[in-house]
Amino acid sequence: MAQSIARPAMLAVAGLIAILPLSAVSCSAAQKALDCGNTAVKITGDINEVSNAYSNANNDAAAAGQSLQKLKNDLDQLGKNSKDTDVAQAITDLSTQVDKVQQAVNNKQVPDFKPLGDAASNLTKVCTG
Template identity: 80%
Template sequence: MPQSIARPATLAAAALIAILPLSAVSCSAAQKALDCGNTAIRISSDITDVTTAFNNASNDAAAAGQALQKLKNDLDQLGKNSKNTDVSKAITDLTTQVDKVQQAVDAKQVPDLKPLGDAAGNLTQVCTG
């Protein structure tokens, strides 16, 4: 199940990064592209770390919790710094999914990572749509 978000998350990051070179027609569009690019780089790495940690949870259970906390911290920071309301909302939605994964882990349940991948995909749509 954790591998199911690895590819979409990577594709999402690539799509977000791809919009950076596009010339913006307004300051708002340029700011949105900058927000999205910065977000893509950090979140792509964090989601990959979460996926890897859950794939190896039997070897190092603490790594999953650490990876989730890093993702949450980065999302909090990016949400505070985002100047675009659509990007901020997508970050908030992604944070909600991180919280749900954390709740499952805290309850000693296997988390469903698909909604986390879906939320990352939604961030891509916000940035490219």
């Protein structure tokens, strides 16, 4: 009788061993999607703050600078925590665009927000593609 129980148990263990690598891949993809989702939410909020602060820059120029610095800090942190090279590169590209907006603001020029939006859109594509 013990032999009849042992065989199904061994088959179940063998089945689990065969399934585990597949679930690890699924978890990896799910973790990337979750990380990207969290990144997108954080970055979208930061970009909205930059846009709103710049729109109101005549009223509070310091707010525009503070919101850009917050976005830079968040991008730095997200870049350090990203384990996916494509996501990390998209974050680096977005950081470059943030620096360009900061330079324009520092030079009292009207920043071009289109490249910033394009870089944010690219991050979304990397996360979903």
